[in-house]
Amino acid sequence: MRAANYLDLAPYRRSTVGFDRLFDLMNNATQDTSDPYPPFDIERLGDGTYRISLAVAGFRPEQLEVVAQQNQLTVKGHKPETERQVEFLHHGIDTRSFERRFQLADFVIVQSAALDHGVLTITLKREVPEAKKPRKIDISSPSQTQAGDQPTT
Template sequence: MRTNFDFAPYRRSTVGFDRLFDLLETSARADTDSYPPFDIEQQGEDQYRITLAVAGFRPDEIEIVAQNNQLTVKGSRADDGDAGRYLHRGIATRAFERRFQLADFVVVQEASFDSGLLRIALKREIPEAMKPRKIEIGTTATAANDRLEAPREDREAA
């Protein structure tokens, strides 16, 4: 069964959507590794939180980097010498790297670690220049009256 989708016809008929198609193709090729498990929740209209279950890691063994609309969370543990004592090791403590694509204007606010859960708070902050603004529409009659009234005021002042 073929799961790949060919975006070539859409690339030819659209302008300015290259980044979107690149993201779709990248996510289609992404590994299906499910470690560490995570949740993404929306906490408000412009607020989100990613929660990763990172049992066995300390905060100083985890690195969070936000760059170019991508959030990367890496974890690596120093090799402990207790490997010989375990009869079964079910808690995964292998190194990991998890990447999240962020939408435009989404910034990381803070990260916290509690009870083996890493929580990363995100917020969409749209710059004032990018927000929609209402444009007043003038009528031609108003504009014509403004032009006619200006010379009268000049005459009265003289």
């Protein structure tokens, strides 16, 4: 049995061609993730520009890894076990290792990543290649085509 928040996209699958990946992504996005660590925000900065901010307090830049491959962004944090045993009176800053994945739309690239005050900020930009941008197609009439095909003497 599926979860209550399952979205049935079967009617749309029947009337579209080539959108299977999109529908799979939509179904996966509605699934509840059991581990919300580390917390993150996704912001739209402008037309085609986005920023992902992850709260990674306690991690140094060399303990973080950001990898963009095809349409997936993976952020990993690895905190080695400390050799020195510390006695915490209260331990509220979670510094466990993690792996967080983000699905990226087509033509979205990672522009930069920066760590400042315990927040990892990743800036993304959608850059559509010229060959993939819409272009206007001129429509000719049959009389223009025939006149253009006749040789001039």
